[in-house]
Amino acid sequence: MHKYLRAIGLSNLKNNLDVIHWINDVVDDALKNNRIITADITDVCEIRIDYSKLFGLAVRGIMDNGKFIVDYYFPYYKGSHYAKLRPFEIEKYTYNESYAGACENLANGISVVFYVNNPINFLDKYNENMFVKFSAMSVSGKIIMPLKKSKRQMNISKALSKKRSILINELKNGDDDAMDELVNDDMFMYSKMAKRFANEDILSVVDTVFMPYGMECDLYSIVGDIISMSEVTNNVTGEIVYNMDIESNGIEYNLGINKEDLLGIPEVGRRFKGEIWLQGTVDFI
Secondary structure (H helix, E strand, C coil): CCHHHHHHCCCCCCCHHHHHHHHHHHHHHHHHCCCEEECCCCCEEEEEEECCCCEEEEEEEEEECCEEEEEEEEEEECCCCECCCCCEEEEECCCCCCEEEEEEECCCCEEEEEEECCHHHHCCCCCCCEEEEEEEEECCEEEECCCCCCHHHHHHHHHHHHHHHHHHHHHHCCCHHHHHHHHHHHHHHHHHHHHHHCCCCHHHHCCCEEEECCCCCCEEEEEEEEEEEEEEECCCCCCEEEEEEEEECCEEEEEEEEHHHEECCCCCCCEEEEEEEEEEEEEEC
């Protein structure tokens, strides 16, 4: 069964048999109410059931003589912020009709890979004029206190991040001087942080983190600032999901986590630490 079902308030599904019964009920209801989404260029169909305005369950398969044959399912979470990372590419997985997207984060030069949660919508319109809204789910996390920063320190941090993005962009265009400056900046930062690590905890030195986690390419270990927070209730199970607007390493996204899976009380200004599954909703502007 899918690990992230509990992130959308479906912790009541304890095993694969529970999931099969749940999905069969979803399919039966969709067939009765004619709520099956199709794409013109593929025979893949999709059923979506929203458990709130932010999240729900998607079931994909094919139609055969009026019968819906399930291929796979996944929980989805909707983003609300268009990512500033462009351009990005989309590629199909080999084992089913799922798609992965990738774009580069100029703040650190690392490629950001995400699971596309609405391929049925963009397959018929695929072109280069696409944007993405990031979202994420987590099944384990904790709240940690923020770093105390003065206004001057925050302005310096923003200026350094902007400078680094410019240098990385220049490096991509073949500027050797940009490479030298990036190396020198990294060596200076490493030396400065190494001295602080001798007497301080790592979370008092590092502000935010966004780094790959595990073997799957769309999983990340993150530490991020909480920009906004609200409680959302699954309208079927009644379980409460924390919806947090998170910013880490220049990437902003909506994060959903079951209230029972979060250690601590989330508040604006505090930080979230945990592992996430990153999704993206592809849109056209």
